[in-house]
Amino acid sequence: MKQQELGTKKVTEFFPTPPFNFDATMHKPSHFPSNDTQWQPGVRWQTMRWKGNYLGLKFEKVGTIGKPIVRLAIFSKEKLTRGYLDQLMNEINFRYDFQADLNEFNRLFEKETLLGEIINRWKGMRVATYVSLYEYLIVGIVLQNATVRRSVAMLQNLYEKYGVELAFDYKVLSAFWSPERLADVSETELRQLKVGYRAKALIKVSQAFVDGKMDELDLRTKDKETQRQTLLSLYGVGPATVGYILFDVFKHYGELRHISPWEQKIYSKLFFNKDPEDPVPVEKLLTFFDHTFGIYKMLVVHYIWEDLFWQRKNEQIPWLEKLIRL
DNA sequence: CATCAGGGCCCTG
DNA sequence: CAGGGCCCTGAT
Numbered sequence: 001m002k003q004q005e006l007g008t009k010k011v012t013e014f015f016p017t018p019p020f021n022f023d024a025t026m027h028k029p030s031h032f033p034s035n036d037t038q039w040q041p042g043v044r045w046q047t048m049r050w051k052g053n054y055l056g057l058k059f060e061k062v063g064t065i066g067k068p069i070v071r072l073a074i075f076s077k078e079k080l081t082r083g084y085l086d087q088l089m090n091e092i093n094f095r096y097d098f099q100a101d102l103n104e105f106n107r108l109f110e111k112e113t114l115l116g117e118i119i120n121r122w123k124g125m126r127v128a129t130y131v132s133l134y135e136y137l138i139v140g141i142v143l144q145n146a147t148v149r150r151s152v153a154m155l156q157n158l159y160e161k162y163g164v165e166l167a168f169d170y171k172v173l174s175a176f177w178s179p180e181r182l183a184d185v186s187e188t189e190l191r192q193l194k195v196g197y198r199a200k201a202l203i204k205v206s207q208a209f210v211d212g213k214m215d216e217l218d219l220r221t222k223d224k225e226t227q228r229q230t231l232l233s234l235y236g237v238g239p240a241t242v243g244y245i246l247f248d249v250f251k252h253y254g255e256l257r258h259i260s261p262w263e264q265k266i267y268s269k270l271f272f273n274k275d276p277e278d279p280v281p282v283e284k285l286l287t288f289f290d291h292t293f294g295i296y297k298m299l300v301v302h303y304i305w306e307d308l309f310w311q312r313k314n315e316q317i318p319w320l321e322k323l324i325r326l
Numbered sequence: 327c328a329t330c331a332g333g334g335c336c337c338t339g
Numbered sequence: 340c341a342g343g344g345c346c347c348t349g350a351t
Contacts, residue, residue, distance in 0.1 A: 032333090144334045147348060151333075196346025201335085238335045262333060325333065325349075 001160050006056045006075035006168040012089065013062070013071050016098040016126075019106075020068035022061035024125035025096060029309035032148050034139075034155055035174040037130060046130050047166050047175035050088060053080070054175055056168030057092075065124055070098070075168035094220075097126035097251060105253070105296050115300065118307045127302065129248045133216040134209050135176045136249050137234070140241040141201050147325040150194075157193035158202075179209035201236020208234055224252050253299040256289055262323050269319060270304055276323060 026044040038045045042061040047054070056075035063069035074080065074088070093099055106123065110116045129136060142154040162177035162185075182190075183206040190199035208214040214234070219227050227250055231242045239258045246255040259267065259282045268279035271288070280288075289297040312320060 141334095145332055145346085146334095148333075149349095150347065191346080194346075197335090197344090198346080236335065240334060260333060261331095 001163055001165045001174070003165040003167060003172070004054055004077060006054065006077055006166055008076050008079050010074045010076070010080060010085065011071065012074065012085070013069055014089070014093065014098050016068045016070060016124075017101060018068055019065045019102075019124035020063075020070075020098070020126070021065060021122055021124035022059075022068070022070065024122045024306065024310075025128050026059055028128070028306060029313055030305055032143075032152055034152070035159060036176070038171065038173065045169065045171055045173060047173045048131075049135075049164075049176050049178065050091065050132075051084065053077075053084075054164060054166055055088075056166050056171075056173070058169050068124075073169070075166075095130065096128045100126055100251075102126075105299060108296065109293075109300065115304070118303055122303055122307060125303065125306065127248060127251050127253070127299065131176070133214070133219070133245070133249050134179055134205070136245060137205050137237065137241070138176070138202065140244060141198050141205065141236055142195065144198065144236075144241070149326055154193065154195050154198075158195070161193060179206040182206035183210045198236065201234075204235040205237065220250065224250070224255070247298045247302070254295040254297050256298040256301060257286065259285055262325070265323050266305075266308070266320070267301070270308065276319060 023039075023041055027039040036047045044057075044059045046057045046059070048057055049055070053076060058073040058075070060071045060073075062071045072092070074085070080088075102124070106119065110119050110123075112119075131139070138158070139155065142151045142158075146154070158177075159174040162181050164175045164177070165172050166175050182202060185203065187199045187203065190202055195202060205214075214230070219230060222230070224246060227246060228242055231237055231245060232239070240260060243255060243258040246252045264282050264285065265276035265279045267285050268274040269276055271285075272280050274280055289301065293300040308317070308320065311317060
């Protein structure tokens with residue numbers, strides 16, 4: 001892997017809408033580990049490839065939940081222009097959902113007996129996506145039909161062959177390749193990285209970004225169903241992957257219409273205290289979420305989901321361990 | 327040892 | 340619209 005030294009540093013600040021929970025926004029314990037990021041309480045490091053530049057980001061918690069400030073150190077090879085920085089800050093505001101208004105959401109659910117407790121515990125948590133749409137698609141594809149261990153290995157292999165290592169703030173973290181880099185490689189070459197039949201999808205998705213068929217900023221201006229159809233037109237991208245993207249990347253808090261078997265078991269346990277061996281039918285779960293949580297249904301699920309995985313960091317949850325295919 | 331489903335999706339009939 | 344196949348791997 002090539003390495004780049006990011007010696008230039010520029011510090012700036014964000015003012016998220018209150019209430020804002022730094023750690024719950026900047027670290028999602030349910031995500032699988034990858035070498036492009038690192039977190040400790042109050043600090044998150046992240047690599048970023050944006051508009052042709054490689055960047056190292058270091059976010060730090062400065063303010064409080066009620067008066068939030070996020071300090072961001074941006075590391076780059078060359079000095080960045082004012083215009084570039086302004087657009088970068090807009091992009092980060094969007095990806096990390098810093099300007100979200102969750103007042104109505106909080107008001108609607110904070111009084112509920114069990115849910116309210118969870119929402120209050122993580123009050124101000126945002127739907128943060130740390131990568132671009134293209135990069136999220138790559139992650140989505142390596143997740144398909146694989147164990148966590150295998151997905152981690154696939155992404156690692158791809159990083160080693162096509163990615164870049166960025167050295168900044170005394171750390172070395174991996175960063176993504178450009179879509180151009182993958183668009184013309186052979187399927188055989190990719191298959192050597194143990195991605196299996198996903199090779200074809202990785203190439204075709206890359207090509208869609210290169211020839212402009214897929215454009216993240218343009219898609220953001222479209223409505224949800226147009227976004228869905230556009231994403232579904234990508235080879236190797238189906239309803240499951242698109243569901244995650246509409247929520248995580250495009251911030252549709254009510255997007256939930258696909259539930260995979262392991263998620264079904266977890267929801268059955270959490271919401272109905274049903275044994276994973278005998279889960280609630282998916283159709284019933286979907287109707288329940290829709291009727292109870294409406295336009296916020298996936299956001300509610302996200303709070304409960306992350307709460308569960310935060311617990312898992314501290315204590316063993318035996319029934320959960322069985323459902324996570326490591 | 328074999329078989330099978332899977333943190334899906336495509337293609338066929 | 341149902342069902343088989345696909346890279347692999349872990350479970351049975």
